[in-house]
Amino acid sequence: MLGLMQSQPLLISSLIEFAERHHGSGEIVSRRVEGDIHRYTYRDLAARARRLANALDSEGLQPSDRVASLAWNGYRHMEMYFGVSGSGRVMHTINPRLHPDQIAWIINHAEDQVLCFDLTFLPLVQAVHAKCPTVKKWVALCDADKLPEGSGIPGLSSYEDWIGAQSSTYVWPQFDENTASSMCYTSGTTGHPKAALYSHRSTTLHAYAAALPDVMCLSARDSVLPVVPMFHVNAWGIPYSAALTGCKVVFPGPALDGKSVYELIEAEGVTYAAGVPTVWQMLLGHVKPNGLRFSSLKRTVIGGSACPPAMITAFQEEFGVEVLHAWGMTEMSPLGTLCTLKNHQLQWPAPEQMKVLQKQGRALYGVDMKIVDGDGNELPWDGKTYGDLLVRGPWILDTYYKGESPLVQDAQGRGWFPTGDVATIDADGFMQITDRSKDVIKSGGEWISSIDIENIAMAHPAIAMAACIGMPHPKWDERPIVAVARKPGAEVTREELLAFYEGKTAKWQIPDDVVFVDAIPLGATGKMLKTRLREQLKDYRLPGL
Ligand code: ADP
Numbered sequence: 001m002l003g004l005m006q007s008q009p010l011l012i013s014s015l016i017e018f019a020e021r022h023h024g025s026g027e028i029v030s031r032r033v034e035g036d037i038h039r040y041t042y043r044d045l046a047a048r049a050r051r052l053a054n055a056l057d058s059e060g061l062q063p064s065d066r067v068a069s070l071a072w073n074g075y076r077h078m079e080m081y082f083g084v085s086g087s088g089r090v091m092h093t094i095n096p097r098l099h100p101d102q103i104a105w106i107i108n109h110a111e112d113q114v115l116c117f118d119l120t121f122l123p124l125v126q127a128v129h130a131k132c133p134t135v136k137k138w139v140a141l142c143d144a145d146k147l148p149e150g151s152g153i154p155g156l157s158s159y160e161d162w163i164g165a166q167s168s169t170y171v172w173p174q175f176d177e178n179t180a181s182s183m184c185y186t187s188g189t190t191g192h193p194k195a196a197l198y199s200h201r202s203t204t205l206h207a208y209a210a211a212l213p214d215v216m217c218l219s220a221r222d223s224v225l226p227v228v229p230m231f232h233v234n235a236w237g238i239p240y241s242a243a244l245t246g247c248k249v250v251f252p253g254p255a256l257d258g259k260s261v262y263e264l265i266e267a268e269g270v271t272y273a274a275g276v277p278t279v280w281q282m283l284l285g286h287v288k289p290n291g292l293r294f295s296s297l298k299r300t301v302i303g304g305s306a307c308p309p310a311m312i313t314a315f316q317e318e319f320g321v322e323v324l325h326a327w328g329m330t331e332m333s334p335l336g337t338l339c340t341l342k343n344h345q346l347q348w349p350a351p352e353q354m355k356v357l358q359k360q361g362r363a364l365y366g367v368d369m370k371i372v373d374g375d376g377n378e379l380p381w382d383g384k385t386y387g388d389l390l391v392r393g394p395w396i397l398d399t400y401y402k403g404e405s406p407l408v409q410d411a412q413g414r415g416w417f418p419t420g421d422v423a424t425i426d427a428d429g430f431m432q433i434t435d436r437s438k439d440v441i442k443s444g445g446e447w448i449s450s451i452d453i454e455n456i457a458m459a460h461p462a463i464a465m466a467a468c469i470g471m472p473h474p475k476w477d478e479r480p481i482v483a484v485a486r487k488p489g490a491e492v493t494r495e496e497l498l499a500f501y502e503g504k505t506a507k508w509q510i511p512d513d514v515v516f517v518d519a520i521p522l523g524a525t526g527k528m529l530k531t532r533l534r535e536q537l538k539d540y541r542l543p544g545l
Helices: 012-022 042-058 075-086 100-110 119-131 159-164 200-210 238-245 258-267 277-287 309-319 350-357 450-458 494-501 530-536
Strands: 027-031 037-041 066-070 090-093 114-117 137-140 180-185 195-199 223-226 248-251 272-275 299-303 322-328 335-338 361-363 368-372 387-392 415-425 430-436 441-443 446-448 463-473 477-486 513-516
Touching: 012 042, 012 075, 012 200, 012 238, 027 042, 027 075, 037 042, 042 075, 042 159, 066 075, 066 100, 066 119, 075 090, 075 180, 075 238, 075 248, 100 119, 100 180, 100 195, 114 119, 119 137, 137 159, 180 200, 195 200, 200 238, 200 335, 223 238, 223 258, 238 248, 258 277, 272 277, 277 299, 277 309, 277 463, 299 309, 309 322, 309 350, 309 450, 322 361, 368 415, 430 450, 441 463, 441 477, 446 450, 450 463, 450 477, 450 494, 463 530, 494 513
Parallel strands: 027 248, 066 090, 066 114, 090 180, 114 137, 223 248, 223 272, 272 299, 299 322, 477 513
Antiparallel strands: 027 037, 180 195, 322 335, 335 361, 361 430, 368 387, 387 415, 415 430, 441 446, 463 477
């Protein structure tokens, strides 16, 4: 017997329709590429998303055709999120930090038909457009009078001209909620990038879950600053959850330095901000030495790579800002776990609570997870045993776009996505990543967590960033070394740093050496690029070998 409730499909257009009707005057504030501040409302955004849908119709785009963006976080980009997907096309956000050859490869692989870009990326578009025959329309996300002359890009239009010529009346089409809505390519540090193809259903369910109190706790009372880019995994789904909750949204545009982000937080009464650790390091690097305070900021979600405990302590103890450590992946839309305490932990002493808060957190409903050994046997949740982390759920990838399904089957025939992360899970369900499986250091048959070694170095006042990698060793297979970049003007010697490890980890886990570098190489999503670091240190030999 079927239920007798309305079977309205979960479509992205319903999010913006809801925001327009119920939060029409809610504010969306953006720092533009031009440098000025732009403000309007969900009502304006909805009307312009409909104009964009009409513009796509006028280009003759069919359902599921791909429309790409190369853009910072801003209101026009958010209009694309709703206008492109809402009209049944696929919103393809491209990471502009990738190599131009990789970008051209991605555009061709996705067969993008329209590409909209911020003027910052004009040189990039000039470099790749001739190699992208599927793109029949290039649009600069700017006012008509800012459109560059003689750009060499055939038929280039300004976004404002393009959508301005269209009506704001449009009826969003209704279709199967499993229809593709958007796509994002992984950074592809090895081999070609692979794409996750999200659906309206996966995106809408993820938007609900992301707003829950134990997840991002978003509400109409919040002023939300997504520093995490909209060009990578949909800014952790915040644009969708924002429309669902009607929160005020504040977009930083291209200005991601500590000073600009701090000024925006203060000027717009930001209560909640989200980003990767490197961005918050820049913010703290501005706020601390200048003796500044946060007057409105209450919570910050930090994820994408391990959040150093020293950063959690700085935000919480020095600034009274709650840190929520989060873990996810492109293939997971991206949210998997978030770290908030449970009721019975509220009475625990602060140091015990801090140990929990440093973990990547608990699964949210919609994500099931387990750790397994090399033979696929499930391992215990004791907080000590580590294994390969597998996940399943309605917003987790089944098959790569034009690619293969990476899922592994369990005894019941259910498919699990192998995350490539190694983790422990404790009795309360808190997951802690020890490493990417390819970064784990195997020393004398035991595993050393590179994240643990990095976190200790990062707690040293002179260290800006640390990366731990394994080096070949004839007796132990591998031994850890730590590459560190010092804070400007700060001093610390090899011996001082190695002494700093004493008592903080088992003796055999202390790195064999410290290598000082000017900067740790970062990848396109702001994560440490250990492959590049290994290349840089290919002639390095461990002391005594
Ligand atoms: P995203 O696209 O969200 O940056 P990617 O798909 O590029 O994610 O990379 C996902 C990987 O990033 C995870 O498998 C994990 O190794 C790492 N990661 C993400 N968040 C964390 C975290 N909080 N702590 C440690 N590693 C993390």
